[in-house]
Amino acid sequence: MTTIPxxxxxxxxxxxVETMSGGRxxxxxxxxxxxxxxxxVFVEQPKVGDRFEAGEPFGSVESVKSVTEVYTPVTGQVTARNDRLGDQPELMNDDPYGEGWLIEISLTNPSPDGLLSAKEYGAYITSED
Structure with missing residues (x-):
């Protein structure tokens, strides 16, 4: 069963997207x-300081099955990235909501639009299956 915090x-x-302090x-x-x-097996991440608009690809995730782009859900500047993924990309499989995080972004717009609640996301993935 899929976990949806x-x-x-x-x-x-x-x-x-996890809201943090300081508009990040x-x-x-x-x-x-x-x-x-x-x-x-491999994660490509942006550099700290890179800026992205919501919906733009910021990196990619490579698995044994495929390579897929990852899109920034918000507009802002990258303030941190999870460098542990360089040596331990499997953290994304083991703990996707904890140790497997990708980047932190300082928001340009403090109230990002278009994000789904856990309930809405659960309904969305159910319709995809």
Whole structure:
């Protein structure tokens, strides 16, 4: 069964967004996404300081099955990235909502639009199966 924490927001591209202090968010891929990908073997991430508009690809995740782009769900500047994924990409499989996070972004717009609640995301992935 797919885990969907209530405290997070989601995108239809299967990223999650955690609101942090100071107008920042943390971004990763959902449990559903990592299950679809299979064993993750490589993660490409942006540099700290890179800027993105909501909906732009910011990196990619390579698994034994495929390579998929990851999209930024918000507009802003990358303030941190999870460098542990360089040596341990499997953290995204083992703990997608914790140790497997991808990047942190300082928001340009403090109220990002278009994100799904846990309930809405759950309904969305159910309709995809």
């Amino acid at each position: 209530e405290s997070l927001k989601y995108t239809s591209e299967h990223e999650w 968010v943390r971004v990763g891929i959902t449990d559903f996404a990592q299950r679809q990908l299979g064993d993750i």
